[in-house]
Amino acid sequence: MSRYFLTTPIFYVNDAPHIGHAYTVLNGDAVTRWHRLLGEDVFYLTGTDEHGLKVQRAAEANGLSPLEQADGTSQRFREAWAELGVANDEFIRTTESRHHRSVQTLMQRAYDNGYIYSAVYDGWYSVSDEAYVSEEDVTTEDIESGRVERMTEENYFFKLSEFEEPLLKWFEANPQNITPEGYRNEALGIIRGGLRDISITRTSIDWGIPVPWAEGHVFYVWYDALTNYATAAGYGNDDERFAQWWPSVRHLLGKDIIRFHCVYWPAMLLAAGVEDLPHYHVHGWLLVGGEKMSKSAFNQISPSDLINDFGVDGFRYSLLRDTPFGPDSEVSHEALQHRYNTDLANNFGNLLQRSSTLVHSKCEGIGPAPDPDHPLADIAAEVYADAAAAWDRFQPSVALEATWRLIRDTNEYLQATEPWKMDPGPLVNTVLGNALEALRIVCVLASPAIPSSCEAAWTRLGLDGSPLDQRLPEAAVWGQYPGGLPVAQGDPLFPRLKG
């Protein structure tokens, strides 16, 4: 069975969950749900990054231990994703013992393979950033304000510089390794620009994973964090599991962390003797008024605020539909609401509503069977093909746009046939059967984005089971609504929003 292992970045517990995080996680959730429909063996991973100085400091400020601090924030992320209906298979924490073993194993192998060496760093250090600062980047103000300090410490360095060639070879051999393609070029640019060895340990803090070969050193958070993906696949703990899952790994990430994920991380894997390198799907940022979201007031709106306004699926759909995957996307409350009203309330919800009402007035509430050879069958086939291609290319907005064509065409079909003017009988039965069949297919195809609404609609159509349990491509084939099922009338699935 084909496997689909998708990861989100793990979120630093220094920060509360915000819409930017939700954006990443929802894209991954929708795409992995699609792959589940295809019957693939899916592993969707998210989690939290919990080591490092910032956590240690936050803990001190709150009078907690670092782990207690991490526990609290990690739990908030876990709850936020549950609230959004995210179906991740695992939630990893870098403070877990399995992760410690994994990091130590990976690094020890790189060390044993000769890719890690000791050197003394003597220079400026930014305590708040936990980072070394090069001489040319330090201003006198930095020094006077104490933002940077002079530091001499023994350090272990990773020989990143030795991986320029291997990485370039890998890029050349795998033209699809990063999508969209523009970001692949960025990663290539970083490599071609020359790679310098990087410091991967710290002695100045102790809230981290100990370096196995050097007392008093811990791994710097990035190299600890990246390894979470391998840990979750079983690295250092369950070799058989790792061998099964790792070859199919795909990382979902924002464009700001390309350097670490697409350059440093594959080099580390190679250094440790792991030959299978990941695929990547890189997205841009959400912008508000042209500015990166995290800098704006919109950032103060939490995902749960938007759930209150739009409902879980309303938020999921509007965000996914309105943000092409890859480039930066402008978002606003107005735009999300507009999308909700037009696509969910006016089109999908209203189609379900008018169809079920007509089934009650013309067919005594029993949904009739569709015409197996109706022209809508061709539309459904086209829509499926386009949606499948888009999901496969990691483009939820395009997939949803394609799916909604079936809804539009069905509304158009009702308008053209005017079943409300017909007398009960075979003719009106066929028309409404066709509408119900289109809705059945939409329920399956839209379920990656709006799972619970599709389940609700599915039930109203009188169907058993759940759209989430259907198998594609079979379930998208026209003509499977059986007829003879009781169709339920109910309140609008997506109440139109005003204001």
Place this chain on the structure above:
RNA sequence: GGCGGCGUAGCUCAGUCGGUAAGAGCGCUCGACUCAUAAUCGAGAGGUCGCCAGUUCGAGUCUGGCCGCCGCUACCA
């Protein structure tokens, strides 16, 4: 400075290998309909595809230059 991305209808965006008369949704105008959440359907207006030059029988689509916006350049998705 170096590297990279973007610039297509009022808005948000599609446009794979260069090729039938530039697309979609929304918005707008007019009309139709009334089963439905004042929802739906049809018609229409609206673009010198940032600018200039080049390659080509032919460029939004390739090349060079310019303008504008943005990002990365050691840790905010």
